[in-house]
Amino acid sequence: MTPQNQTSATEFFLLGFSDLPRQQLVLFLVFLTMYLLTLLGNTAIVYSIIKDTRLHSPMYFFLSNxxxxxGSFTSVTIPKLLTDLFLVxxxxxxxxxxxxxxxxISLGNTESNLLGVMAYDRYVAICHPLHYSIVMGRKWCALLAAASWISACLHSLLHTIMASILYYCGPNHIHHFFCEIALVIxxxxxxxxxxxxxxxxxxxxSVMVPFVCILVSYIHIIAAILKIRSKEGRIQTFSTCSSHLIVVTLFYGTIFSIYFRPSQPSDSSLLxxxxxxxxxxxxxxxxxPFIYGLRNKAIKVALRKVLLRKEFHHNT
Known part of the structure; x- marks a missing residue:
């Protein structure tokens, strides 16, 4: 039978965490708490950077992006997951x-691109501090941010179109809590x-280019830090990029643990x-937001000012 004579599926079934039936309520409360904290934290970061003019610099511009x-990336999958936890x-x-x-795909790739751009920003700031204001001008920063978003959208569009033109006439159960492209096709x-x-x-x-950019940037950054004679100077310089390095480790560590390992189609590996x-x-x-907020004094001061301003207006 040819694909043209077959009926393509009109819906899919997400199995989600159905193999943990007794933990549905616990999972709902945990995921809901994490989701609300994500929205609150990232919204606070963006709002603080917009409101505090002292944070209108390339580093914080990319952080707001x-x-x-x-926040958008989390909102793509989690609301659906929270609803599905109580549905048969x-x-x-x-x-x-x-x-x-x-x-x-688009927002995940945008994050990857932005992490690469932020590594480049730290490289220029540490390795070429005298030329930083010239190299990281407003137009160039806007171009880098726009390129991060647009290239990710085009990358996602390619894979989504290729997946959408396929015929789905057989099993339509996805062993995940969202439409993961590898499982869907x-x-x-x-x-x-x-x-x-x-x-x-x-x-x-598309994943490795930002990662290589991060790797090369930090090789130069570490080399520049090692040339600083005082221990205090090395620590202070490294602290300016430590938050970014932690975020990069978390982001790429989890991605590589899933997509760059041998396939193991067992139930335990799927879970x-x-x-x-x-x-x-x-x-x-x-x-x-907590990594950047707790480790960055300027962010903490901006958040405190925003909260105090809100409290002042409320009392008035």
């Missing part, structure tokens, strides 16, 4: 699945070789993949 991407049939329409897939009854080739080539390049996915879809975006 990262916080915006984090966790369905999602075909177009809803493709839409979720597009924004998930495996449900197709047509040849998915072009899709897999695109994922392993263009997809891998492990879902739990690890929670880390970079919820835990990392939730921790980012």
């Amino acid at each position: 990262l916080s915006l991407a984090d 049939e966790r369905t999602i329409s075909f177009y809803g699945c493709m839409t979720q897939m597009y924004f998930f 495996k449900l197709s009854c047509t040849d998915i070789t072009p899709n897999e080739l695109a994922i392993y080539t263009e997809g891998a390049v 492990k993949d879902r739990l690890v996915t929670v880390m970079y879809t919820m835990l990392t975006p939730m921790l980012n």
Whole structure:
């Protein structure tokens, strides 16, 4: 039977965390708390940077973009997950699945790009401090931020279109809590070789380019720090990029643990993949504001001023 004579699926079933039936309420409360903290923390970061003119610098401009991407990235999957935890049939329409897939890939790739741009920003600030204001001008910063978002959207559009034109006439159960592209295309009854080739080539390049940029930037940064004679100077210089380094470790550590390891199609490995996915879809975006906020004095001062200003207006 040819694909044209088959009926393509109009919806998919998300299995989610159905293999943990007794923990549904606990998972709901945990995920809801993490989601609310993510939205609150990232919104506070963006609002503080916008309101405090002293934070209108390249580093905080990119941080506000990262916080915006984090909050949006989490909102793509978690509201649906929270709803599905109490549903027997966790369905999602075909177009809803493709839409979720597009924004998930796009925003995840945007985060990766922004982390690479932020590493470049730290490289210029530490290795070429005298030229920093010239190199990281407003137009160049805006261009880097725009390129991060636009390239991620185009990358996601390519993979989403390639997935959407496939025929899905067989099993329509996705062993995940969202429409993960690798699992979705495996449900197709047509040849998915072009899709897999695109994922392993263009997809891998889109992830590795920012990662290589981060790696090269930090090689130069570490070399520059080691040339500083005083211990206090080395510590102070390294502290300016320590928050970014922690975020990079969390983000890429969880991604590599899922997508760059041998496939293990057992039930335990599928559950492990879902739990690890929670880390970079919820835990990392939730921790980012706290990592930057608690380790950055300027952010803490800006947040305190915003809160005090709100309290003052409320009392008045």
